[in-house]
Amino acid sequence: MRKSRIGADDKPMRFEDERFLMCHQCSQCSGVCPSERQGGINPREIVMRYAAGIADPSDGVLWLCTMCHSCAERCQLDVRPAELISMLRQEGAEKGSCPRSFQEEAKLFMRTGLSFPSTGLTKKIRKEMGLPELVQDARTVEDIALIASKTRLGRVRLE
Ligand code: SF4
Ligand code: SF4
Structure with a gap:
């Protein structure tokens, strides 16, 4: 231990x-x-x-x-x-004991800027609430990945 x-x-x-x-x-x-x-x-x-x-x-x-x-x-x-x-x-x-579900969340965040996937239901609810459609801007996603790589999130050991 x-x-x-x-x-x-x-x-x-x-x-x-x-x-x-x-x-x-x-x-x-x-x-x-x-x-x-x-x-x-x-x-x-x-x-x-x-x-x-x-x-x-x-x-x-x-x-x-x-x-x-x-x-x-x-x-x-x-x-x-x-x-x-x-x-x-x-x-x-940082030593590899992050549970798989949290790892998947971290990977998704670094890849898309979202912690949870945007599904058909998300789109439906946003529409019902009068919110604009979620647009994933490539530049923003790049910036998120860069910021994550320079923070402690970037040091998490992901499988
Ligand atoms: S409330 Fe504060 S002092 Fe009391 S056990 Fe928790 S951490 Fe300790
Ligand atoms: S942050 Fe909330 S869930 Fe976590 S130990 Fe404190 S009270 Fe419990």
Whole structure:
């Protein structure tokens, strides 16, 4: 298991790490987490594991977070578990543990500028709502691919 630990020799302490250390395990974040309610991720536990040096960036449970940030809003100490989850996901994704469904989404985004395919239903709903037809401009798509390649999204290992 790849260890992610505050103050580990190969990992200089970051500004965010001091925030994660402030967690006093009150569990208020877990109480409002929609994923935890369905047996998914437990934000309090993730913070605890990280501080203890046993957080695993390749743990599939990290991808069960909806990134709603309710945990961050609820935490009175401003620990922001969602940011830690996001950081661990990135670390794992760069080493190849991004789930296939997220990889497909990333590839589609870099190829078309859309995270979800535009289907016949999309077109129908846009028409009903009086919205213009979606036009995928080649230049915009090129720019998106260039921007993605220069951000952390470009570092995600895709199969
Ligand atoms: S992250 Fe905040 S809300 Fe969650 S257990 Fe720690 S102190 Fe409590
Ligand atoms: S951001 Fe993730 S961990 Fe935080 S409350 Fe939402 S689903 Fe739960």
